[in-house]
Amino acid sequence: MKIVVQVRLYPDSVQEAALSATLKLCNDGANLASAEAFGHRIYGKRELQRLTYGRLKALGLSAQPAIHVVRKVAGAYATLAANTRAGNLGKPGSKRRVKADSKPIQFRRDAGQPYDDRCLSWQLAERTVSIWTTSGRLTRVRFGCSLQQHATLVAYRRGESDLIHRDRKWFLYATCDIDDVEVKEPDGFLGVDLGIANIATISDGKRHCGKRLNRVRHRNQRLRTKLQRTGTKSAKRLLKARRRKEARFAADTNHCIAKQIVTEAKRTGCGIALEDLKGIRDRVRLRRPQRVTLHSWAFDQLDRLIAYKAARAGVGVVHVDPAYTSQACSSCGHVAKANRPNQFTFRCMSCGLAEHADVNAARNIAARGVADWAAASLPNAA
Structure with missing residues (x-):
């Protein structure tokens, strides 16, 4: 690679x-x-x-x-x-x-x-x-x-x-x-649910909280708006000096999250299952404040960092269909919009499972990762 x-x-x-x-x-x-x-x-x-x-x-x-x-x-x-x-x-x-x-x-x-x-x-x-x-x-x-x-x-x-x-x-x-590292057959998968409230949630229950990150982004956004409205030479000079600050902050945070995820997967012998989020910005319809929040974080960068770090560590990575992962029960498989009454809560209307919504979604992603990896391995087995 x-x-x-x-x-x-x-x-x-x-x-x-x-x-x-x-x-x-x-x-x-x-x-x-x-x-x-x-x-x-x-x-x-x-x-x-x-x-x-x-x-x-x-x-x-x-x-x-x-x-x-x-x-x-x-x-x-x-x-x-x-x-x-x-x-x-x-x-x-x-x-x-x-x-x-x-x-x-x-x-x-x-x-x-x-x-x-x-x-x-x-x-x-x-x-x-x-x-x-x-x-x-x-x-x-x-x-x-x-x-x-x-x-x-x-x-x-x-x-x-x-x-x-x-x-x-x-x-x-x-x-x-760098020489390619042989990918080991995974013993299960760690599912990774990407989001805004929590940047990344792992199926083992660990969450990389986005509260501090969102606070930094919103502060930078308010400062940019204020400086752009001022429009003086000193304001433009400060804007120029700060223009890459948030990008560096995002890249550093994504590097740290990706490293922790890959390290845990390698330690446990698991693969990593990620959502295939290509085209999500064209599919999702949000109000203006929500669009700013959605588009201001580099989810694709985090995906790429996890993939390349996993390749260097010999950890398998699979991308799965994200449809209904937040509405499906990770225990019984029941799918209903009412299963998720708010941002953080998941409560299955069929079996009664109560769990953090992002953790439940990550477990669904992990299960799909196992199925997709097995399906991809069938031709090789034949």
């Missing part, structure tokens, strides 16, 4: 100027190639390279960076096409889809640029890199990372790395190819 290790670069003033000029030129070249691709309706890497390689070289790009610029543009159009097919840009004729299809893709002047081992070499023992720029090769550019990240780079770094400039800081995103 492939993972990405983020390390921070610490260039001096001369090196930083060279890196800035390089990113600008690469993205100017990407915009040129994008315009040619859009105008000629040529989106394949080989065809686009034949069309634009000479002009990219004339801009001042070396051979390998020019090829990577073409690949970046082709990849961007491939992503656009995939999003269009998946309906992520709306239905045909919608404003968002028409806007995306009516003009070439534009790249920011500091958008990331991929580097291969010809243009970027790592001196891991010295914690420095040598990197190509338009001003020549920069050597001994320092980078910083944790001991765990350094060990991962030494053992598994393979392939390309992306140069990123964000918030006046420089980063390298290094691709690491």
